[in-house]
Amino acid sequence: MTGLHTTLARRGLMFILSSPSGAGKTTISRMLLEADSEIKLSVSCTTRPMRPGEENGVHYHFVSDADFDRMVEEDDFYEWAHVFGHRYGTPKARVRAALKEGQDFLFDIDWQGTQQLYQKDQQDVVRVFLLPPSIDELRRRLEGRAQDSQDVINARMERARAEISHWDAYDYVVINDNVQACFGKVQQILAAERMKRQRQTGLIPFVRELMG
Ligand code: ADP
Numbered sequence: 780m781t782g783l784h785t786t787l788a789r790r791g792l793m794f795i796l797s798s799p800s801g802a803g804k805t806t807i808s809r810m811l812l813e814a815d816s817e818i819k820l821s822v823s824c825t826t827r828p829m830r831p832g833e834e835n836g837v838h839y840h841f842v843s844d845a846d847f848d849r850m851v852e853e854d855d856f857y858e859w860a861h862v863f864g865h866r867y868g869t870p871k872a873r874v875r876a877a878l879k880e881g882q883d884f885l886f887d888i889d890w891q892g893t894q895q896l897y898q899k900d901q902q903d904v905v906r907v908f909l910l911p912p913s914i915d916e917l918r919r920r921l922e923g924r925a926q927d928s929q930d931v932i933n934a935r936m937e938r939a940r941a942e943i944s945h946w947d948a949y950d951y952v953v954i955n956d957n958v959q960a961c962f963g964k965v966q967q968i969l970a971a972e973r974m975k976r977q978r979q980t981g982l983i984p985f986v987r988e989l990m991g
């Protein structure tokens with residue numbers, strides 16, 4: 780061992796990935812979670828029906844309207860919002876305590892949720908926005924995903940312009956043209972953010988020891 784300590788204590792961060800629907804945030808999120816064991820997904824609650832291939836508790840906690848009402852009343856959410864006629868919310872439990880222990884969380888949420896999370900916890904939040912390389916490509920991806928009806932796809936396309944207009948409320952903007960290149964950039968952002976001085980809570984004792 781050459782250093783005084785092998786690892787330094789660090790505070791976890793809240794890594795937010797947003798994009799207009801279809802631009803690739805689920806794809807990039809999955810790649811990140813697979814490649815990086817230090818970051819966990821914050822699983823949101825939603826009142827929307829499950830899609831084919833989704834699993835309760837993994838992609839979302841699928842809850843009834845009544846359950847969602849109760850959670851709102853009990854202040855169980857960091858934030859919640861109406862999206863496409865359903866409600867989505869980020870449960871608070873676990874996240875706060877785990878950040879202190881150095882656990883990073885990934886948030887796959889929209890711009891409204893991002894704004895609310897940022898207002899509650901500016902220090903821990905890192906905001907990344909993905910853009911499609913073109914509107915035509917965005918439509919191709921939504922159609923290729925084959926999860927939604929044509930009406931839903933049209934509604935998502937309609938909404939994409941509104942979502943894109945929030946690009947300047949993010950710390951980083953990455954264009955998802957080539958998926959590997961986009962993923963590499965997202966990993967670089969995460970790596971640099973982890974090294975920020977204010978997150979490295981172990982630095983004070985380390986430097987004290989270093990200076991004898
Ligand atoms: P979102 O979560 O933002 O709604 P997805 O990650 O589900 O978007 O991506 C929408 C579709 O586009 C999926 O079928 C996915 O495989 C595809 N896709 C994602 N990124 C790329 C890319 N860089 N190039 C081509 N297709 C992509």
Ligand code: 5GP
Pocket residue numbers: 800823824827858859860862863867868869887888889891892893
């Ligand atoms: P989908 O139904 O395609 O999974 O998601 C629809 C939209 O809801 C996406 O833009 C997604 O980012 C957003 N969303 C998912 N979870 C949350 C959440 O907890 N809070 C907010 N505000 N938006 C969410």
